[in-house]
Structures are given as C-alpha cells and as structure tokens.
Amino acid sequence: MYLxxxxxxxxxAAASATYDSVAGLQRAVGKELLRGIDAATLTGTLxxxxxxxxxxxxxxxxxxxxxxxxxLDIARPMLRAxxxxxxxxxxxxxxxxxxxxxxxxxxxxxxxxxxxxxxxxINLDAVFSGIKRTxxxxxxxVFSTFGPQTLRELKSAWAEVDHYSHVNEFYSPMxxxxxxxxxxxxxxxxxxxxxxxxxxxxxxxxxxxxxLGAHHVITGRNKKLTTRTAMRQMIAAYEKHRINDLxxxxxxxxxxIAEA
Numbered sequence: 509m510y511l512x513x514x515x516x517x518x519x520x521a522a523a524s525a526t527y528d529s530v531a532g533l534q535r536a537v538g539k540e541l542l543r544g545i546d547a548a549t550l551t552g553t554l555x556x557x558x559x560x561x562x563x564x565x566x567x568x569x570x571x572x573x574x575x576x577x578x579x580l581d582i583a584r585p586m587l588r589a590x591x592x593x594x595x596x597x598x599x600x601x602x603x604x605x606x607x608x609x610x611x612x613x614x615x616x617x618x619x620x621x622x623x624x625x626x627x628x629x630i631n632l633d634a635v636f637s638g639i640k641r642t643x644x645x646x647x648x649x650v651f652s653t654f655g656p657q658t659l660r661e662l663k664s665a666w667a668e669v670d671h672y673s674h675v676n677e678f679y680s681p682m683x684x685x686x687x688x689x690x691x692x693x694x695x696x697x698x699x700x701x702x703x704x705x706x707x708x709x710x711x712x713x714x715x716x717x718x719x720l721g722a723h724h725v726i727t728g729r730n731k732k733l734t735t736r737t738a739m740r741q742m743i744a745a746y747e748k749h750r751i752n753d754l755x756x757x758x759x760x761x762x763x764x765i766a767e768a
Contacts, residue, residue, distance in 0.1 A: 531563070533759055534624050537703075538563055538623040539567065541564075541621075541623055542564075542568070544765060547568070547572045548572065549572075550573065550619055553618050553619075554576070554620075555612075555620045556578070557625060557626070557639075557651070558582070558622050559579040559586065559625075560589075560590070561586060561593060562579060562589060565577060565579045565590055565593075569600075574599070574618075575599060576600075577600050578601045578612075579594075579600060580604075587602050590602065607622075607626065607629055607635050608630065609638070610638040610642055614641050615641075615643065616642055616644070617647060618648075619649075620639050622650075622653075623652050624652050624653065625653075627653045627676070632687045633687060633690065636688055640691045640768055644768065646768060648767060649693065649767075649768065652762065652763045654760060655681065655700055656677065656679070658758065659758065659759070660760075661746060662674070664745070666745075668745040669738050669745065681698045684762060684764060688766050693766040693767065693768060695765075695766065696766045696767075698762060698763070700761070702759070702760055703758070703759040704758050704759070706751070706755065707754060707755045708755070709755060710743045
C-alpha cells in the first residue's frame, strides 16, 4: 500500500482547527509515552517530529529542560496551531518540513520525539535513517505509532462490502524493530497497547477520523465515490460489534524507545 503524501498534507492542514476537539487518544498516548522515560534528564536540542497542534511539545517543555525545542510538521496550519498553543514560550523553533527529509545537520540533536505521527510516513527506512543521522551518539528516539490491529472493526466491516482498501495498513512491532536495527539504533524497547474508545455510532467515529485528518490518505483505493448503499452495508456490518449501545474502535498503539 502506498500513502499519498499530498493528500496527507492536505488532510492534516484542513484538520488543524478541529484536531484538538477529538484528540483525546493522542493526548493519552503522548502522556504515557513520556512516562516511560526520565524526562527530567532531557537537555540540549529536542525535536517534536510531526508536532501537530503542539500537545507533545508543551508536555516536553513542562517536564524537561531543553535548550532548544524544535517543533516540526509537514502541514503549516498545524505549525501555526502549535505556535498559538506555545505563545510566550522561549527557545522554540518552528520548522515546516517532511520527516523523511530532515533539514538538520548530522549529530545535532539530543532527542527526537514523535507522538502518533510516523504512521503517515511513506518510507520508514528513510525516516529512521534520517533520525539516526541527526542524533548525537547515545541520543534517544522516543515515539508512538499505530500497529496492525488499528481500526480492525472498521476494516472487517468494509471487507463485507467490497475488496478495496478503506483502512490504512500499519507496521508490526517486529517490522519496526527491523527498520530501527537497519538504521543503526540499539537498546530498542517496544511496547504494544490496545485502546478501545467507544462511540455512539459509526458516523461519530467517521467524523472523528475526519476531524483528526486521518482519512483519505491511501492510494489504490476505489477511485469512485462510496455509494450510499455501500456505506449502509458497511454500517450494518459494523453494528455487529456494538457493545452496550456503543461502537468500539480499536487503536493498536506501539510505543518505542531506541538509542542512537
């Protein structure tokens, strides 16, 4: 499967105004990610890769003591949202760039952090190699990403309707570990956690994904518009998963700590 980077950029740019209203999972995962490290010892130059609206950037500033924090995102409206969130904070650089082409000098970073952003990168080999190049020896890469069981209910429901890809495919922990090892990382720790937020309806879930910008980013999907009949069939199939009047949506979160 190939992710369309232009659509990814457009989707997240469009979602910048609505993202925070539906990003409860992202906030919970980000806080848990930082609990896994000794943030108080973090100094030097840190990067929030795929900063979105700046939640993790703010958390890093609150629990660590960086000399410089670089907030980087591919979507300029997201960067502007981060600037607004962190208004008044000093020693922050805002960089609009692609995570696959980091515009930083070699061995210039002390830590790279990313919260639920790297799953939208096309070439993780390039991403991890680029991060390894920019990190100082012993520097940390700390990130979370979605795993293969993410939105399994939605995937199952669409599979009863047609053979097209309606849900993104995500890498497994074993694949991530291989990518990291190939890039030269060591002391790699991975942990998988299943989150299962509940929704009143399938439409509620779909609207949340849209407000997060996490939609319409797969190439190779059906080029035609989804018909009302197909949508009704998918919703009917999804209803089989309803529990106590609510619709579950699984998010498989993989948290990773690795050393350069």
